[in-house]
Amino acid sequence: MAFDSAVQGELLALLGEDRAFFDPATRQLYASDETPRACPPEAVVFPTRHEQVAALVALANRRGFPLVARGAGSGNVGGALPAPGSVVVSFECMNRVLEFDPANRLMVVQPGVVTDDIDALAASAGLMYAPDPGSGAYCRIGGNLAMNAAGPRCVKYGATRDHVLGLRAVAGDGRELKVGGRTSKYATAYDLTRLLVGSEGTLALITEATLKLVPAPETVASLRVCYADNAAACAAVERVMAQPVVPCALEFMDSRSLSAIREYGGAEGLPEGTRAVLMVEADGDLDDVPHQIALLEKALAGPGLLEIQSGFAAADIKNLWTARKSLSHAVKKIAPLKINEDVVVPVARLDRLVAAIDGLGHRFALPIVSFGHAGNGNLHVNLMVHPDDPDEMARARACRDALVEAVLGLGGSLSGEHGIGSEKRRYVARELDAATLAMMRDVKRLFDPNGILNPGKKLPD
Amino acid sequence: MAFDSAVQGELLALLGEDRAFFDPATRQLYASDETPRACPPEAVVFPTRHEQVAALVALANRRGFPLVARGAGSGNVGGALPAPGSVVVSFECMNRVLEFDPANRLMVVQPGVVTDDIDALAASAGLMYAPDPGSGAYCRIGGNLAMNAAGPRCVKYGATRDHVLGLRAVAGDGRELKVGGRTSKYATAYDLTRLLVGSEGTLALITEATLKLVPAPETVASLRVCYADNAAACAAVERVMAQPVVPCALEFMDSRSLSAIREYGGAEGLPEGTRAVLMVEADGDLDDVPHQIALLEKALAGPGLLEIQSGFAAADIKNLWTARKSLSHAVKKIAPLKINEDVVVPVARLDRLVAAIDGLGHRFALPIVSFGHAGNGNLHVNLMVHPDDPDEMARARACRDALVEAVLGLGGSLSGEHGIGSEKRRYVARELDAATLAMMRDVKRLFDPNGILNPGKKLPD
Numbered sequence: 001m002a003f004d005s006a007v008q009g010e011l012l013a014l015l016g017e018d019r020a021f022f023d024p025a026t027r028q029l030y031a032s033d034e035t036p037r038a039c040p041p042e043a044v045v046f047p048t049r050h051e052q053v054a055a056l057v058a059l060a061n062r063r064g065f066p067l068v069a070r071g072a073g074s075g076n077v078g079g080a081l082p083a084p085g086s087v088v089v090s091f092e093c094m095n096r097v098l099e100f101d102p103a104n105r106l107m108v109v110q111p112g113v114v115t116d117d118i119d120a121l122a123a124s125a126g127l128m129y130a131p132d133p134g135s136g137a138y139c140r141i142g143g144n145l146a147m148n149a150a151g152p153r154c155v156k157y158g159a160t161r162d163h164v165l166g167l168r169a170v171a172g173d174g175r176e177l178k179v180g181g182r183t184s185k186y187a188t189a190y191d192l193t194r195l196l197v198g199s200e201g202t203l204a205l206i207t208e209a210t211l212k213l214v215p216a217p218e219t220v221a222s223l224r225v226c227y228a229d230n231a232a233a234c235a236a237v238e239r240v241m242a243q244p245v246v247p248c249a250l251e252f253m254d255s256r257s258l259s260a261i262r263e264y265g266g267a268e269g270l271p272e273g274t275r276a277v278l279m280v281e282a283d284g285d286l287d288d289v290p291h292q293i294a295l296l297e298k299a300l301a302g303p304g305l306l307e308i309q310s311g312f313a314a315a316d317i318k319n320l321w322t323a324r325k326s327l328s329h330a331v332k333k334i335a336p337l338k339i340n341e342d343v344v345v346p347v348a349r350l351d352r353l354v355a356a357i358d359g360l361g362h363r364f365a366l367p368i369v370s371f372g373h374a375g376n377g378n379l380h381v382n383l384m385v386h387p388d389d390p391d392e393m394a395r396a397r398a399c400r401d402a403l404v405e406a407v408l409g410l411g412g413s414l415s416g417e418h419g420i421g422s423e424k425r426r427y428v429a430r431e432l433d434a435a436t437l438a439m440m441r442d443v444k445r446l447f448d449p450n451g452i453l454n455p456g457k458k459l460p461d
Numbered sequence: 462m463a464f465d466s467a468v469q470g471e472l473l474a475l476l477g478e479d480r481a482f483f484d485p486a487t488r489q490l491y492a493s494d495e496t497p498r499a500c501p502p503e504a505v506v507f508p509t510r511h512e513q514v515a516a517l518v519a520l521a522n523r524r525g526f527p528l529v530a531r532g533a534g535s536g537n538v539g540g541a542l543p544a545p546g547s548v549v550v551s552f553e554c555m556n557r558v559l560e561f562d563p564a565n566r567l568m569v570v571q572p573g574v575v576t577d578d579i580d581a582l583a584a585s586a587g588l589m590y591a592p593d594p595g596s597g598a599y600c601r602i603g604g605n606l607a608m609n610a611a612g613p614r615c616v617k618y619g620a621t622r623d624h625v626l627g628l629r630a631v632a633g634d635g636r637e638l639k640v641g642g643r644t645s646k647y648a649t650a651y652d653l654t655r656l657l658v659g660s661e662g663t664l665a666l667i668t669e670a671t672l673k674l675v676p677a678p679e680t681v682a683s684l685r686v687c688y689a690d691n692a693a694a695c696a697a698v699e700r701v702m703a704q705p706v707v708p709c710a711l712e713f714m715d716s717r718s719l720s721a722i723r724e725y726g727g728a729e730g731l732p733e734g735t736r737a738v739l740m741v742e743a744d745g746d747l748d749d750v751p752h753q754i755a756l757l758e759k760a761l762a763g764p765g766l767l768e769i770q771s772g773f774a775a776a777d778i779k780n781l782w783t784a785r786k787s788l789s790h791a792v793k794k795i796a797p798l799k800i801n802e803d804v805v806v807p808v809a810r811l812d813r814l815v816a817a818i819d820g821l822g823h824r825f826a827l828p829i830v831s832f833g834h835a836g837n838g839n840l841h842v843n844l845m846v847h848p849d850d851p852d853e854m855a856r857a858r859a860c861r862d863a864l865v866e867a868v869l870g871l872g873g874s875l876s877g878e879h880g881i882g883s884e885k886r887r888y889v890a891r892e893l894d895a896a897t898l899a900m901m902r903d904v905k906r907l908f909d910p911n912g913i914l915n916p917g918k919k920l921p922d
Contacts, residue, residue: 103703103809126705148648159646161655162623175896183805185620185837185877187609187659189893190901190919194622194655198648215705242564244587244676244746285705285756288749295746344644348564376646416646432650435636439908440651446907447900458651 007063011043011087014055019046019093030088034076035423036337036387041068041082046093050207054170056089057205060452061174068454069201071111071143074135076340077421079147079200083455089205091142098208102127105213106165106182111142111206115149118211127213130157133417145206147419148198152249152281155375157214159417161197168208169196172448182210195443200419201454203447217283220248221293222311224320225300226274230254230358232304233276234351237374239299240280241347245292249281250375254354256361257327257371264333266326269319271307278374279324324371331369335384339396343407344416347377356406357381364399366392378416404430425460468524472504472548475516480507480554491549495537496884497798497848502529502543507554511668515631517550518666521913522635529915530662532572532604535596537801538882540608540661544916550666552603559669563588566674567626567643572603572667576610579672588674591618594878606667608880609659613710613742616836618675620878622658629669630657633909643671656904661880662915664908678744681709682754683772685781686761687735691715691819693765694737695812698835700760701741702808706753710742711836715815717822718788718832725794727787730780732768739835740785785832792830796845800857804868805877808838817867818842825860827853839877865891886921 032038066086095112102125132151150159166180180193282292311317493499527547556573563586593612611620627641641654743753
């Protein structure tokens with residue numbers, strides 16, 4: 001690494017004085033993402049154009065410093081955590097919508113556009129950008145592309161990767177790529193578009209994305225469904241996913257989540273004995289949604305069902321979601337640190353995953369709160385710990401290991417939507433066999449031979 | 462190339478006497494696909510297991526002969542056309558369904574399973590394998606995976622690539638890969654799954670695929686919609702794709718198609734003056750489909766509309782499709798050779814594409830019949846020629862060139878669903894810029910350093 005005043009000068013020359021920062025305050029501000037870990041970068045830069053990004057990659061290769069791409073820094077696996085000696089490339093100032101073409105159901109955006117703003121602009125023409133990460137109000141589409149972000153609606157519409165038609169990007173070796181296109185069908189070249197989506201800034205820096213939009217549904221309705229235990233709720237998830245009406249949300253809160261809400265507020269109106277809740281939504285046109293809701297209610301009914309409440313008007317829907325929305329707050333009160341795993345299993349094995357997590361909580365004497373996108377078999381498993389208690393932290397480490405074993409044993413995967421980053425990469429070699437992992441490393445080397453882009457992420461050392 | 466009796470012996474030892482053939486009759490039988498071109502391979506082999514495929518790739522690397530993967534040989538761009546000195550790897554005997562897991566909406570298949578059989582098995586549990594290529598009754602899923610095949614339903618459900626969760630494969634360098642997984646969401650490793658889909662047997666040989674299934678709709682209804690001219694039909698396509706109800710087919714026949722049907726049979730019942738037809742389908746549950754059809758009829762109405770006929774019962778639907786189904790037969794009567802381009806443009810530019818094709822027909826004095834998946838902007842443009850007329854063939858070549866220019870000028874792509882194969886690769890460098898094409902070549906070299914797999918396909922020389 002040769003990060004000195006000469007490099008500083010080159011960065012300033014490239015980006016201008018108001019787009020390259022070396023002061024401790026700025027470096028500290030960009031030292032972390034939502035992971036409880038920090039590493040101040042050497043510099044933070046804010047490119048505004050593709051050409052600057054290309055020049056930046058060329059400079060990084062020439063001078064040998066790492067580049068860490070960053071959207072809003074809202075990821076929670078260390079995807080945007082600076083590497084030692086690195087320059088953070090914040091895409092906050094590449095935040096323009098370059099083209100909105102409703103007739104062709106597409107939008108071309110720079111990586112710094114806020115995800116919800118894309119959806120809002122699409123909505124102005126009766127369209128929708130379907131992926132809806134929980135951080136949508138502030139996260140940037142570039143981060144979504146990096147991690148293959150998803151959200152509740154993805155059970156019906158698919159994740160970020162399913163909504164990208166084409167990309168403009170700069171590979172780690174400096175080559176400027178234009179992959180994919182503007183059409184809804186494509187059988188021409190190798191699909192590097194979907195390879196770059198989810199590659200966590202380790203292969204290329206994305207500078208433009210052509211996103212696919214879908215028709216916006218006329219209306220949405222919600223169900224809050226209360227069960228006597230986790231198993232009853234999981235069985236209902238399996239029944240819902242085995243019948244034809246695909247909900248646009250199928251969210252689960254386990255018994256531990258409900259204990260937390262009861263203790264710290266938000267459980268008002270839940271029937272006594274509720275030990276698991278499903279939040280279910282249907283979208284479509286005004287005539288059809290009640291019909292979908294009726295069919296979903298039928299599938300949701302079964303042993304252990306305590307209550308189904310439906311909401312069709314905005315105020316009622318909001319009310320039904322009160323318990324779910326209070327969950328984040330309640331969980332934080334259990335313990336100061338949340339170790340969030342984002343595991344995914346085939347949906348009909350969700351019951352076994354939830355039972356296994358229950359067992360792990362007892363075995364390691366840890367409060368584990370699980371909730372998430374049950375329709376995809378994707379749970380956020382939160383180990384609640386005190387970071388200053390070394391014994392608890394050791395148990396948490398062992399518990400994570402055991403959780404990974406359980407998930408892989410059920411045919412699942414380490415991450416459904418958060419990605420791998422720095423925090424989960426030590427588990428990757430358990431999921432991938434050696435030959436496949438070696439090929440992944442070769443792909444990394446092909447795109448980024450000098451290891452400039454986001455080192456120490458995604459793949460294990 | 463060292464294809465001699467020693468190699469023959471090794472192939473026999475590897476596959477057994479009933480799975481490796483060197484006789485002229487078999488080699489001739491596997492010398493071509495649906496492209497009007499032939500090149501007998503040196504041998505045809507029929508592996509039955511993944512391990513044999515891995516051993517075959519190792520042998521090909523050691524001995525230096527090319528392997529050309531083949532499903533049913535129903536492709537029409539030369540994707541399965543043997544290279545000189547090659548061994549055809551027919552997957553016809555790897556035709557087992559390894560696992561059908563309706564609760565998790567997935568099926569694990571070998572590449573030789575016939576596409577329609579997958580859909581039929583899925584239907585037995587109320588599910589559907591959505592991609593529906595016209596050759597579904599006999600094509601093999603391996604070929605579909607190689608080409609990213611699609612069909613009418615893909616306007617609503619997406620193409621083959623959108624329905625693959627994971628793959629087992631042998632890369633050209635012999636490495637055995639397991640990519641993707643069994644879950645409906647996935648953010649763990651690089652997405653090599655979708656990279657291999659559509660790579661036309663040039664990167665790896667796929668030996669197992671985990672396919673995603675969707676709920677089967679309860680019913681389907683059809684509309685046959687007649688227009689006074691191409692422009693009126695294209696405007697209707699644009700209106701349909703701008704409103705919320707996504708049809709499960711939106712097929713177009715241009716004025717030349719209708720002339721052919723009129724001349725050679727199949728036009729009975731079409732109103733006088735019909736110069737373009739849309740075939741539109743909606744699927745869903747019994748209560749909802751009539752509602753969808755009503756909304757589609759509204760969008761389809763506009764200037765130049767002559768007639769809308771709807772069909773809800775199977776017999777009526779079949780009747781409505783008569784003209785469309787007679788088209789292939791009628792087209793063949795125009796001239797002995799059909800040069801089939803499979804171009805795709807953003808859907809709102811379909812009108813301009815169709816007008817451009819009309820202009821090309823006049824300019825090059827060629828009958829050009831266009832029809833296809835209008836909802837995706839994906840047209841099959843058929844130049845009808847006499848192969849023994851050198852002047853006509855020269856005009857056809859010039860016309861193809863001009864068509865490619867027109868398509869790329871409209872922001873489109875060379876292929877929507879047929880792929881590139883040997884027949885279109887000379888155009889690829891017009892669509893991809895030099896840096897992107899170089900990266901594609903590097904990807905090829907990474908997976909297949911000795912160029913063993915399907916040489917002379919997909920990428921230009």
